[in-house]
Amino acid sequence: MAAHFQDELFGFVDQPIDPLPARETPGPNGQAAREKLRLVHQRLCREYGCPVGYFHELSPLDELVSSLLSHRTRNSESGAAYKELRRRFSDWTAVRDAPTSEVEDAIRACNWPEQKAPRIQQILRLITQQRKGELSLDFLEILPVREGRAWLEQLPGVGPKTSAAVYIFSRIRGRALPVDSHHHRVAQRLGLIPMSLDVGPAHAVLEAMLPEDWDAQTVYDDHEILMFHGQRCCHYRGPECGRCALLDLCPTGQTRLAQQAADTSPTRRREKSGKSAPERMLPASAPLPE
Numbered sequence: 001m002a003a004h005f006q007d008e009l010f011g012f013v014d015q016p017i018d019p020l021p022a023r024e025t026p027g028p029n030g031q032a033a034r035e036k037l038r039l040v041h042q043r044l045c046r047e048y049g050c051p052v053g054y055f056h057e058l059s060p061l062d063e064l065v066s067s068l069l070s071h072r073t074r075n076s077e078s079g080a081a082y083k084e085l086r087r088r089f090s091d092w093t094a095v096r097d098a099p100t101s102e103v104e105d106a107i108r109a110c111n112w113p114e115q116k117a118p119r120i121q122q123i124l125r126l127i128t129q130q131r132k133g134e135l136s137l138d139f140l141e142i143l144p145v146r147e148g149r150a151w152l153e154q155l156p157g158v159g160p161k162t163s164a165a166v167y168i169f170s171r172i173r174g175r176a177l178p179v180d181s182h183h184h185r186v187a188q189r190l191g192l193i194p195m196s197l198d199v200g201p202a203h204a205v206l207e208a209m210l211p212e213d214w215d216a217q218t219v220y221d222d223h224e225i226l227m228f229h230g231q232r233c234c235h236y237r238g239p240e241c242g243r244c245a246l247l248d249l250c251p252t253g254q255t256r257l258a259q260q261a262a263d264t265s266p267t268r269r270r271e272k273s274g275k276s277a278p279e280r281m282l283p284a285s286a287p288l289p290e
């Protein structure tokens with residue numbers, strides 16, 4: 001499932017940045033950042049293996065609903081909710097027109113079913129209206145990615161992460177970069193984006209950094225390996241910098257390790273214990289120094 005998205009839901013996160021976001025803002029150090037991203041990509045590909053297999057092949061509309069269910073929910077739970085929704089209703093039209101309580105009941109395995117059920121139905125109704133009665137997002141396949149993502153981002157609760165998910169994780173396999181919380185944290189710590197840059201606006205900056213010769217599979221790999229790295233090494237708490245393949249590229253890791261070394265130096269330990277060096281070396285019976 002689109003489990004990658006655990007932190008965007010109705011107003012919390014993933015708000016559209018603007019109707020047609022500028023996705024070409026590499027900044028004055030754009031080339032250096034791009035080269036660094038290439039190096040990071042190569043290292044992590046060696047670590048986790050590329051190309052990474054796609055985890056499913058859903059239609060764009062299936063993927064949109066799957067992504068909405070996965071907001072702030074564990075993969076296994078949103079997957080169970082999606083399966084139950086598909087089991088109970090014959091198609092998305094039936095979901096759209098059902099009593100909201102029935103949809104809510106079907107997706108009870110995920111977090112906030114009482115918010116997600118009406119939102120999903122609202123989105124299904126809006127798509128039907130805007131597509132003049134047709135409840136499908138297959139038309140996105142023939143739109144340029146940027147245009148299609150802007151269309152998706154005018155839907156309530158759909159921001160850059162969800163629109164990127166619809167393009168890259170569905171059978172469209174479009175060249176779009178989703179940024180989940182792991183990906184975002186690793187990019188910040190590596191200095192690819194500023195620490196102060198939130199995950200929403202980070203999409204445009206990280207996308208602008210992508211080398212132009214990267215195809216959709218490589219962009220997908222980039223998201224996956226940065227996410228894997230956040231899950232398996234660069235944890236939110238206690239990143240394992242000492243064994244990280246990116247340490248020489250990472251200002252945060254280098255600072256952390258230098259700080260740890262300073263904290264465990266004999267001088268620092270003495271400072272922490274509140275005793276001076278001569279005191280600690282003196283036998284208990286020795287006269288105190290003047």
Ligand code: SF4
Nearest residue numbers: 234239241244250253
């Ligand atoms: S060196 Fe540390 S902070 Fe930097 S990417 Fe690796 S684990 Fe994360």
